[in-house]
Amino acid sequence: MNKSINSLFALLTILIFSACSSVQITEEEVADQSVAGVSIKSKSTATQAVLANAVVYFEYDQFNLTSKSIQALKGVSELMKRNSKITISIEGHADERGTREYNLALGQRRADSVANYLIANGINRNRLIKKSYGEERPLSLGSNNSAWAKNRRVEIK
């Protein structure tokens, strides 16, 4: 009795774990499912340039805006006031140190800081989409202060 139960059990366990299925997801599909409303390509080159330059950097462990970041954001604010149709995606990042989930949340706080600044400057919050990539999309690979500083950022698209 024991023997058959044991072998049944072993059999079941083995079958379950040997017959794993793998799922594959690639680039094109990702594009199809991208977050609605934000289309980089619909912005003019000039707009894109302004946004590309408006990268906001942060201190280690911090999510508050520095005076330098505010300068960068002034340009964005003005741009958005001039073109009232534009919506932007505000993407927060963190450097690799620390835990991944905390960094995801930290990236989000950084995106929030930027969004809050723009909102305080009169931009409608519905034009802003905030998200975080945590430490998952570093700009600079490497485990040194300079790489880390470049990765603690918010990008606007």
Place this chain on the structure above:
Amino acid sequence: MIANYKYLQASLFSFCIHAAIFLYIYGTFNANTSKTLLISKPLQIELKFELPSQDSKEQIPILPNTNVTSGKQVSEDIIYSKTKDEIKNSKKNALIESNITNLLSEESAIEINSEQQEISMYAQKIISMIENAWMKPRNIPEGLVANLRLKIRSTGRITSAELIKSSGNIRFDNSALQAVRRVETFNFFNVMPKTLYEKEFKIIAISFNPS
């Protein structure tokens, strides 16, 4: 005659009460010394064990800027943070509550009989043999205590080791059993007087208490 009998009864009664008082007082003085040995007759094992008070539950307030020493030492894998009281960090800690050396010298001030001396000597030998064979496992919580009961033949061979009080941590319990298992035989038992063996060392209890 009757009057005498009453007096006899009264004096006997009085004698008994005085004897009881005297023995009680005498007993409490001696109780300290015999408790420290922690190796006793089976009947007394449960009663005699004075386990360290569980003051590890007491919360020592942690200062906000308490430092944690970084793990640069390769030889020592366990790094402790500093707290108010520095925590001792030896790999082979004395396992059995053995302040015996201290207490033995204390005892010399008090008159003890030679039997007690003999018992202490053999007890000390037992403790050091086990101490040498015991390796406290790493990363176990502090304040753990495990007690074993050993049955020993007159040749000194340990025929059984039973866990009578678990520390709550299996690895700690296992290490105590393993130490005793490695010792196997207290070879000095063959020079022990038979009567002493029968009386005190046939069944003993050991407490493993590194703190």
Place this chain on the structure above:
Amino acid sequence: MKKNILLVAILLFPILSYGELFLEITKGSEDPYKVAMIPFEGNTIVSKQLNNIMRNDLIRTGEFSILDEELLLPVKIINDELIYSDWKLLGMDYLVTGTIINANNSLDISYEIFDIHKKRKVRSSKVFGIPNQIRQLAHYTSDGIYESITGIKGIAATRLLYVNETKDSSFTSTYKLMLADSDGANEKILLSSSEPIISPSWAPDGKRVAYVSFETGIAKVFIQEIASGKREAVLSQDAQISSPSWSPDGKYLSLTLYQDGNAEIYILRLRDRTLTRMTNQFAIDTESTWSPKGNKILFTSGRSGSPQIYELDLRKLNPKAKRISFEGTYNAKASYLPNEEGIIFVHRSSDGLFHIALKYNRENFIRILTEANMDESPSVAPNGNMVIYGIKEKDLSMLAGFSLSGAKFKLPASEGEVREPAWSNFLR
């Protein structure tokens, strides 16, 4: 633009496994049980393979020292009694012998354990298996030996989840959620994606996993059934969700939602997808994890100004978060020891380096258990004796592990980098 059908469910059978994590044992422990293992009788090839796997399993626990094969003596039996003196001379504590039984379509093992000090057999047991699963069989056997000698359940037959990232020549990354045996063998790909995957989490029954995938452009939690590959997003709304953790009864998933922009902890009841909010304050609350008994939750919160560990008692009506980490300026990703004696977490020491730390409830100090500088994502084995975590060595992420008794091992990736390990529950 070519629009191929790109979402493909690939059924991978055992023969099509991905590869193997290579297990390196880098350190033994102080006072191991000294065991002599005679290669089991039966088919020589099978016996050799079994022997290798079992030796590695037992050595990796940190509690065993297995006698070198060349030092093994022939087993002497006189009148049905094993002669123990030889083994005694070699300083052995235990002797293990066994036989491989080839019956019909199965491969079974019967083994005996002899206590050299007590001079008697202390265990006689049988393990049942099927021919293609020699590794499994070996793991079951080493677990049996481990448990007989230590009284603790073995983890050789458990499994690991982790994330692999491989970059091609143009530095484009492919992320894979991997499943493997506890020794890194038998790797299987559960998910392959061009977008990051993080935070894999085992369901307690070992049949499903939850993880965060960025495939839709933002962090979203998915649940996937291992056997079928069937997967679904846990919530349909278009909000960021991360940090999934299963309740011990498998009925709930604690999550981090960013509804109002701020990371907060919610509990999702899987049956009807109802959400209950557990935290509500301005700072980051994330990395929730359940206690083994299911009545408490640990999480990381930044509410005191820096990430620290907090605990919520779910038995209370309006549970208030209680802070439980007080040393240092960064404590995160905590999880309970299976016996709830303490917690394992990531700690940043005063020199800014990240280590894996342990804190027992009854002690008021922490123990630092690792010594590299960017150690992260610890996961505790279900017997509470081992921890696997991520390290970075020479700019390459890989997995490392240790036993509380002091043994250490490494699991570098077969290609690319690996990180974010999660240790399964007992699977038998």
